[in-house]
Amino acid sequence: MIDLGKYAFDVWLAYAVSLGLVGGLVVQTVLRARAVKRRLGEAEE
Amino acid sequence: MSLSDRIWAWANPRKFMALSGAILPWAWGLAALCLGVGLIWGFAFTPDDFRMGSSVKIIYVHVPTAFIAINAWFMMLLASLVWLVRRHHVSALAARAAAPVGLVMTVAALATGAIWGKPMWGTYWAWDPRLTSFLILALFYVGYIALWEAVESPDAAADLTSVLCLVGSVFAVLSRYAAQFWNQGLHQGASLSLDAEENVADVFWQPLVLTLVGFGALFVALVLQRTRTEIRVRRLHSLKARARAEAPA
Numbered sequence: 001m002i003d004l005g006k007y008a009f010d011v012w013l014a015y016a017v018s019l020g021l022v023g024g025l026v027v028q029t030v031l032r033a034r035a036v037k038r039r040l041g042e043a044e045e
Numbered sequence: 046m047s048l049s050d051r052i053w054a055w056a057n058p059r060k061f062m063a064l065s066g067a068i069l070p071w072a073w074g075l076a077a078l079c080l081g082v083g084l085i086w087g088f089a090f091t092p093d094d095f096r097m098g099s100s101v102k103i104i105y106v107h108v109p110t111a112f113i114a115i116n117a118w119f120m121m122l123l124a125s126l127v128w129l130v131r132r133h134h135v136s137a138l139a140a141r142a143a144a145p146v147g148l149v150m151t152v153a154a155l156a157t158g159a160i161w162g163k164p165m166w167g168t169y170w171a172w173d174p175r176l177t178s179f180l181i182l183a184l185f186y187v188g189y190i191a192l193w194e195a196v197e198s199p200d201a202a203a204d205l206t207s208v209l210c211l212v213g214s215v216f217a218v219l220s221r222y223a224a225q226f227w228n229q230g231l232h233q234g235a236s237l238s239l240d241a242e243e244n245v246a247d248v249f250w251q252p253l254v255l256t257l258v259g260f261g262a263l264f265v266a267l268v269l270q271r272t273r274t275e276i277r278v279r280r281l282h283s284l285k286a287r288a289r290a291e292a293p294a
Contacts (some may be wrong), residue, residue, distance in 0.1 A: 002089055007100040007164055014160045015088065018106040018153040022263070025149045029267055033274045040277045043284045 056133035058276050065269040072266035079259030087252035094249075103161045104245070105253060109260035111154035111179070117147030117264065118182065118210070118217040121189075125207035135276065137203035140210065141193050142271035146264060148186035155179055178219040185213035199279070 004011050046054075055061055087105035094101035124140035127133055158176065159169040170176065189209055196202035245253065 004099040004102070005093070007098050010100055010160050010164050011088075011102050014103040014106055014157040015084075017156045017160065018110055021149050021153045021156075022110075025146065025267065026263075029270050029274075033270055036274050036277045036281065040281050040284075043281055 053131070053133070056127075056131070056135050058135055061135050062273060062276065065273055069266060069269055069273075072262050072269065076259050076262035076266055079255050079262060081259075083252050083255030083259050087249075087256060091248055091252060097165060100161060100164050101249065103157055104249065105256045107154060107157040107161060108253060109256045110150045110157065112257060113260050113264050114147055114151040114154050114179070114182065115217050115220050117143050117150060118185075118213060120268070121147065121210050122214050122217075125210040128203050129207050134199075134203075134279070135272065137199075137207070138275040138279065139268060139272045140206070141203075142275050143264075143268045144186055144190050144193070146267045146271070148183065148190065150260075150264075151179065151183040151186055155183060175220065178216055181216045182213070182220050185209070185216055189213065 055064055084105055088102055091102065093099045121140040121143050124136040124143070127136035128140065155176075158179075162171070163169050189206055192206050192209055193202050196205060
């Protein structure tokens with residue numbers, strides 16, 4: 001296990017917050033892209 | 046066909062979809078590779094700083110998100126100018142697609158900065174020039190997204206948001222250069238610069254460059270993906286409008 005010393009909480013929190021935000025954006029982007037592509041496919045049939 | 050004509054030809058939605066479809070897997074792949082390697086390298090295999098201790102590892106998420114936050118606005122500015130001058134719809138949709146990405150990066154930079162600021166400065170927040178201009182940039186992102194949602198006519202929304210983007214560019218510039226302009230406050234100057242004397246030590250610099258490339262590729266992938274979605278939404282709306290017009294009264 002990596003020893004982050006007295007700043008461990010700050011470092012973990014910074015990574016969790018930033019990766020959580022960016023990961024959420026990626027998931028939202030991909031899910032919306034799939035949903036819109038499916039709806040457009042249905043509308044064009 | 047001149048080079049200029051060839052470049053502008055990519056503003057055609059059909060050509061843009063073909064080109065972006067070919068680029069996207071590479072952009073996602075490059076982002077995953079660089080972020081995976083860069084973040085693990087920076088987090089697990091770099092030493093502590095002699096003054097900041099292990100908190101220096103926050104640099105690998107703070108600096109790239111701040112870098113993208115500012116440059117996303119400049120990309121929106123470029124796309125907005127193309128819309129205002131050439132009236133290419135894809136450029137307006139690309140600017141719209143980039144705004145949520147820029148907002149998330151700005152919020153991430155503000156949050157990681159606050160988390161880093163507490164142990165280093167003794168406070169989560171100070172009305173420092175760079176921090177304040179970054180907060181205003183975040184508010185401009187929110188206003189820009191809200192304006193797109195509020196105006197029903199897509200062309201009118203593109204016009205209004207393009208003007209807002211021009212105005213907001215002042216704060217994007219201030220966010221980048223605030224530490225130099227005012228030369229005061231808690232925030233340091235640039236961590237990376239073409240001037241080698243200002244750069245962080247190599248042991249931190251190498252994984253930092255990798256995460257910057259990773260976040261840059263992620264930005265490209267997200268914007269291309271979201272622009273493709275906006276184009277499809279526009280197409281969906283026009284199909285629905287045509288169906289309504291052709292429906293018997």
